[in-house]
Amino acid sequence: MSKSLCFFLAMAISLLATAQESAGDYVVTRDTPSWFKSSFLDFPEDISEAAAEGKQLMVYFGQDGCPYCKKLHDDNFHQAEIVSLLKEKFDSVAVNMFGDLDAVWIDGEEYIEKTLARRLNIQFTPTLLFLDDEGNEVLRIAGYQSPPRFLSALHYVLSDLTDGVSFADYWRQQAKQDEKVTALPDLAPPFSAPPYNLSSPSKMTAVLVTQSSCSICNEWQNFLSSDKAKQWHEAFAYVRLDLFGRDNTMSGDQTASQWVLDKQVAFVPAIIFLDESGTEQFRVDGYLRDFHLSSVLDYVASGAYRREPEFQRFLQQRSDQLRQQGENVTIW
Structure with a gap:
C-alpha cells in the first residue's frame, strides 16, 4: 500500500472517529420523538396549521452530541403526562442548532437552521420556544429542566395567565408551595454581605x-x-x-x-x-x-x-x- 494511500486512509479513520465522538449518544434527526411534526421549517405555515387545530407551537433547538438534549428526551419525553400534553396541545418542531436546512421564521425572513439559531440568540441546548397563534414568544426554556419544572412550564403556557403574570412569578408561587427549610453550604468565594451593591468598579x-x-x-x-x-x-x-x-x-x-x-x-x-x-x-x-x-x-x-x-x-x-x-x- 502506498504511503499516500495510507495517509488518506488514516485521515478518513480519524475524521470518522472525530465525527462519531462529536455525535455522542444523541443525534437530532435520528432521536427526535416520532410524534414531533414533520416540518419544512416554514414557521408561519406551522403557526397557521397549529392554530387551525387549536394548538400552540413548540420549537425545539438541539444539537448532535448534546447530553442535555438526550436527558430531555430520555426523561421528560418519556413522562406520560408531559407527552400527552404535548401531543394534544402542541405541534412540536425540531431545529438543529448547527444544521443547514432552509427555514423561514415568523417575520418571513429566510435563514438556514444555524443562522436562525443565531438570530434568536440560542445559547444553550436544548432550548424550547413556545409560540402563540400570532407567533409571539410566550415562554423560552434555555437549557434542561427536570420533568416537574418542565410540566409546570407547560401548564403556564396553556393557562390564561400569560398576558398578566410572568412565568417567573408563576413558577415562584409553585416553588413556594414545596419549599422546605434546608441549610445551604458555605461557599469558598468571598460573597458580599447585604445591603448589596451590584456594580463593582473593577470586576x-x-x-x-x-x-x-x-x-x-x-x-x-x-x-x-x-x-x-x-x-x-x-x-x-x-x-x-x-x-x-x-x-x-x-x-x-x-x-x-x-x-x-x-x-x-x-x-x-x-x-x-x-x-x-x-x-x-x-x-x-x-x-x-x-x-x-x-x-x-x-x-x-x-x-x-x-x-x-x-x-x-x-x-x-x-x-x-x-x-x-x-x-x-x-x-x-
Missing part, C-alpha cells in the same frame, strides 16, 4: 440565585467551592441571593426577592453576570454539569462573550483546546 459581578430544598443549587455551590472553580474567583465579585429572600436588601432597600423577580429569573439555580455598571451581560438558569458550568465562568471571566456572541461555539473551541493540551474532557 464583573456574579449573582448566584438559589433556594432551599434545591439539590442542583447544592451541586452548583459545591462546584463553586471546588479547586476547579478557584481560578475564576478573582474575576468576579460574588453575591448569593435567595429566591424568597425578604431580608437581604439591595441598594435602595429593594429586597433580594424583588430584584430577582424584576430580572425574571424563572428557574434556580441561576447565575446572572453583571458588568461594572450593573448591566446584565450573560446568564444561565438551566441544569449544567461541572464542565459546562466551568465553561460559562471561563466564557465570562475571559471576556470571550464580547468577541464570540455564541456560547456554544466558544464551548466547542474550548473543548478542542483542552484536548490538544492533553486534558480529558468529560462533558457529562
Whole structure:
C-alpha cells in the first residue's frame, strides 16, 4: 500500500472517529420523538396549521452530541403526562442548532437552521420556544429542566395567565408551595454581605440565585467551592441571593426577592453576570454539569462573550483546546 494511500486512509479513520465522538449518544434527526411534526421549517405555515387545530407551537433547538438534549428526551419525553400534553396541545418542531436546512421564521425572513439559531440568540441546548397563534414568544426554556419544572412550564403556557403574570412569578408561587427549610453550604468565594451593591468598579459581578430544598443549587455551590472553580474567583465579585429572600436588601432597600423577580429569573439555580455598571451581560438558569458550568465562568471571566456572541461555539473551541493540551474532557 502506498504511503499516500495510507495517509488518506488514516485521515478518513480519524475524521470518522472525530465525527462519531462529536455525535455522542444523541443525534437530532435520528432521536427526535416520532410524534414531533414533520416540518419544512416554514414557521408561519406551522403557526397557521397549529392554530387551525387549536394548538400552540413548540420549537425545539438541539444539537448532535448534546447530553442535555438526550436527558430531555430520555426523561421528560418519556413522562406520560408531559407527552400527552404535548401531543394534544402542541405541534412540536425540531431545529438543529448547527444544521443547514432552509427555514423561514415568523417575520418571513429566510435563514438556514444555524443562522436562525443565531438570530434568536440560542445559547444553550436544548432550548424550547413556545409560540402563540400570532407567533409571539410566550415562554423560552434555555437549557434542561427536570420533568416537574418542565410540566409546570407547560401548564403556564396553556393557562390564561400569560398576558398578566410572568412565568417567573408563576413558577415562584409553585416553588413556594414545596419549599422546605434546608441549610445551604458555605461557599469558598468571598460573597458580599447585604445591603448589596451590584456594580463593582473593577470586576464583573456574579449573582448566584438559589433556594432551599434545591439539590442542583447544592451541586452548583459545591462546584463553586471546588479547586476547579478557584481560578475564576478573582474575576468576579460574588453575591448569593435567595429566591424568597425578604431580608437581604439591595441598594435602595429593594429586597433580594424583588430584584430577582424584576430580572425574571424563572428557574434556580441561576447565575446572572453583571458588568461594572450593573448591566446584565450573560446568564444561565438551566441544569449544567461541572464542565459546562466551568465553561460559562471561563466564557465570562475571559471576556470571550464580547468577541464570540455564541456560547456554544466558544464551548466547542474550548473543548478542542483542552484536548490538544492533553486534558480529558468529560462533558457529562
